[in-house]
Amino acid sequence: MDSGQFLVLLGFCGLVVLQAELLTGGQEDVRVLLQQLMARVDRLERDRGRSQVAFSASLTSTSQWTHQGPFENVSPLVFREVKTNIGNAYDPDTGVFTTPTNGLYYIRFTGSIGKSGSLNAAVLKNGENMFAIYNTVGRISSNANGMTLVLNEGDRVWVVLWPNQSISDKSGLSTFSGFLIFPM
Structure with a gap:
């Protein structure tokens, strides 16, 4: 209803x-x-x-392969190509989703391996690792993972690339998305 x-x-x-x-x-x-x-x-x-919250963004929108990493330190990923941002809770300048209301959210991350040949990246909530993707198959391979999370107003969620790893994108293959399932 x-x-x-x-x-x-x-x-x-x-x-x-x-x-x-x-x-x-x-x-x-x-x-x-x-x-x-x-x-x-x-x-x-x-x-x-x-209670109307949803976002989806990709690293790039170009049809050319782009690569980020490898970096020596943990590096936040900024998904600049915003496709959806209902509620304006995702910031494309920082790559951070800040929850506007308490609720159950579904968060998903998809990544394509970059030049290093391996991808290990995680979704963090307020700095705590919630879930990750890991792939060492080689270039032009991807992984995805998602999870429902109970989030409180003001919680911050973002994606990081672990040291010595890389990620690539072409036409929106690497994405960060989420939406409110229901408020609590």
Whole structure:
């Protein structure tokens, strides 16, 4: 049931209770109930905009192979080619997704091996490793991984490339994506 259907059902239930209260003479109870219903509708409408969160970005959009790494240190990856950013929670300048609301999110990362011949990269939440991809098959091979994560408002999620590893992209093969499944 979507929020519009829920609001209609909520309004209908409220009218039934209101009619019953009027018939039994409980006008003060009706006023309190109506105020509670109006407050709930306001809260649902306000939260609806915050519950629409989705992003997807690739390292590049070019049809030419591009490579990043290998680097001596852990390096954050910045997926600059934004395809979707509903809720504007993904920052293409830093590569960081900052959660706008508490909820259950699905996060996914896909990477294509670069010039080093191996790819080892991880998705971090507030600096803690959540999941990774690893591939040593050789160039022009890719891996993907995803996970549902309970995230709180303000949590930060990003991708890092581990030392001495590389990643490549061509036409959006290496991507970082996520969306809110439901608010909590």
